[in-house]
Amino acid sequence: MVTAIIVGAGHRALQYARYARTAPDRMRIVGVADPDPARRKAVAEEYGLTEEQCFESAAALAARGRLADAVINGTMDRDHVPTTIPLLEQGYDVLLEKPFATSPRELELLDAAVRRTGRRVMICHVLRYAPFYAEIKQRVLAGEIGDLMDIQTAEHVSYHHYSMGYVRGKWRREDLGGSSFLMAKCCHDLDLIAWLKSGVRPARVASFGSRSYFCREKAPAGSGEHCLLDCPLEKDCLYSVRKLHLDHPDRWTYYVWPHLDHRSGVTLAEKEAVLRDPANPYSRCVWKLDNDLLDRQSVMVEFSDGTLATHQMIGGTSAPMRKIHLIGTTGEIEGTFEENRFRIRHMDPSPGREFREEWVELADSDDHSGARGGHGGGDERLAADFAALVLGEPGSVSRTLFEDSVTGHRIGFLADQAVREERVIAF
Ligand SMILES: NC(=O)c1ccc[n+]([C@@H]2O[C@H](COP(=O)([O-])OP(=O)(O)OC[C@H]3O[C@@H](n4cnc5c(N)ncnc54)[C@H](O)[C@@H]3O)[C@@H](O)[C@H]2O)c1
Secondary structure, three states: OEEEEEEOOOHHHHHHHOHHHHOOOOEEEEEEEOOOHHHHHHHHHHHOOOHHHEEOOHHHHHOOOOOOOEEEEOOOHHHHHHHHHHHHHOOOEEEEOOOOOOOHHHHHHHHHHHHHHOOOEEEOOHHHHOHHHHHHHHHHHOOOOOOEEEEEEEEEEEHHHHHHHHHOOOOOOHHHHOOOHHHHHHHHHHHHHHHHOOOOOEEEEEEEEEOOOOOHHHOOOOOOOEHHHHOOOHHHOOOOHHHHHHOOOOOOHHHHOOOOOOOOOOOHHHHHHHHOOOOOHHHEOOOOOOOOOOOEEEEEEEEOOOOEEEEEEEEEEOOOEEEEEEEEOOEEEEEEHHHOEEEEEEEOOOOOOOEEEEEEEOOOOOOOOOOOOOOOOHHHHHHHHHHHHHOOOOOOOOOOEHHHHHHHHHHHHHHHHHHHHOOOEEO
């Protein structure tokens, strides 16, 4: 049984902590640290914690020495490194959200602290734990497509997700959210690339990107500043907050209405009032905000063994989609995460044939809805693997040790640097 303390009792940490409810013989929540009294109270009620088990910050918790085996750190990007290092120094193992650092310097600081303290840090690269990617990794390890020559991945972030998080939301500016669009959203895909090439060093990174749609020049002529207050085009606009959020009042609620999310019986009128507040970025026209993230980016990595990897990221698509296509010396794997199945092609030189194709349907086609913690069931499996790590048990194929996560994050930071400096960067 692992004892764990929640640090940063937001949406993400609570997802992982839920494992203590589904597997109470494996994990027990014995504390919470969060400056927000309402969040501390909600966790204390859910897990039966006393006043003494509630702390106002990660620093206040660290000042008390080691009170449990581990912490689940779900603070925001910028808080990851400053909150984690003192906890490592007190002897906690840490489950830490991604991106685990907001700059190469922070990455090096945390890397040094992990080495110095010898504690175990697992990064929440939940996609590795989704059956889709775990099975692909197993097939690659089993040599089913020979040696990898080329990795192509893509993430399409849907129009309602991109505008919610990266145009109107808390990740809309790097100085607010702490991360670029690539690091906030696609450090998962870069991690998958690094994981598939585990043990092979990247050699160089190139990248192009821009913010070419969610900017003032693209605003429809005659549009207002606030959808529900002054926009004559609101009725016909795809990005109207009425259409994106009020007509879907249960979608992204914890981001759009964070202060109403913990209450039951919230009315639509209350939700609308929040979106009519001109000071709220969710009231604003998507083309007229202060957002500064890119809305598209292409990343290329050349590994030292010649393998090429490319990742395409685009915000504002009709459907959310993650795609992967692996090309090996004897075959290919190709699939779309949301379909929860992929195909393998094997070269077949027999007369009249070109290749054999097999579809792999994931039996455990659970949950893209979030019922098991989201990310195709990855959230819950990751929490289970973290408990196993702390207990010293053997890990799953997906286990995300800190050392493995560093490569994917380094690729991301170098790709952003490549866009800024318009050059290819050596790893
Ligand atoms: N793994 C994934 O796929 C995935 C998906 C979405 C978000 N995330 C990441 O999860 C992280 C958390 O996102 P969220 O939306 O749950 O955040 P959130 O803002 O809801 O929660 C963060 C919490 O940390 C608390 N906090 C701030 N400073 C603190 C401190 N010094 N000590 C303790 N607590 C502190 C805040 O009060 C807040 O309650 C982010 O880094 C985000 O990028 C990961």
